Amino acid sequence: MRPLADYHTHTRWSHASGSVEDNLRAAEAMSLEAVGIAEHGPNMLFIGVARRRWPRLAEKIAAHNGRATRLLFNIEANVISLEGDIDLPADVAAHIDMLLVGLHPHVIPKGLENWWTYYGLRWLSLLSRRQRHKLYDAYTEALINCVERHPVDIVVHPGYRLPIDSAALAAACARRGVRLEINCRHLDAIAADISIAARTSQVEFVLSSDAHHPREIGRFQSGCTFADSLGIDRARIINVDWQEKQR
Numbered sequence: 001m002r003p004l005a006d007y008h009t010h011t012r013w014s015h016a017s018g019s020v021e022d023n024l025r026a027a028e029a030m031s032l033e034a035v036g037i038a039e040h041g042p043n044m045l046f047i048g049v050a051r052r053r054w055p056r057l058a059e060k061i062a063a064h065n066g067r068a069t070r071l072l073f074n075i076e077a078n079v080i081s082l083e084g085d086i087d088l089p090a091d092v093a094a095h096i097d098m099l100l101v102g103l104h105p106h107v108i109p110k111g112l113e114n115w116w117t118y119y120g121l122r123w124l125s126l127l128s129r130r131q132r133h134k135l136y137d138a139y140t141e142a143l144i145n146c147v148e149r150h151p152v153d154i155v156v157h158p159g160y161r162l163p164i165d166s167a168a169l170a171a172a173c174a175r176r177g178v179r180l181e182i183n184c185r186h187l188d189a190i191a192a193d194i195s196i197a198a199r200t201s202q203v204e205f206v207l208s209s210d211a212h213h214p215r216e217i218g219r220f221q222s223g224c225t226f227a228d229s230l231g232i233d234r235a236r237i238i239n240v241d242w243q244e245k246q247r
Ligand SMILES: [Zn+2]
Pocket: 076, 102, 104, 156, 157
């Protein structure tokens, strides 16, 4: 197995420990074809990259054009409303290479109504099964609306910390040609969701390291073993060459 590309890595621009250059060098050392810097959108509490800093990050990434490993300007955007709004800054949208989206527990939602769902309902869901179902439906709706409204490439760590109807999400992604992420950092937390998605749809998958340190980049062995253990057809994982040995 040889990893071809790692689309989801972090740097010091958010909360990880390497620089953009460190991540690129690590990816080159692994002979990856591409590595994505996918920092958290600005509405992520504490670690999101502020709106005003994105153009500078874009410049920094563009300065490495023409290298053997392509450096991609990606974003891990947050879904911030039930309607599927995301926190992709408007002036950045035209410049990104790939749009990754996902649900995270600690974000600044759009509008009062969404504050209620993201925090009030979430709190109530700890107490009542009915509210838990409501929240599950709300998060599922938010993600599906997002996939249908935006040119999404990848939905990251489906089901991680916030339960969703993975079969419905996978069906929507398959329809739209959106990939689901097998996130090597959170394999246990997403196992049930990935398994359901694989069994109930034809959705394709990408493996990601979600690296918080350059040494984690392109380290997909655990994810490959995980995918094999779930019986996922290897052809459905698009960023791994299963024939070739890791260099
Ligand atoms: Zn994430």
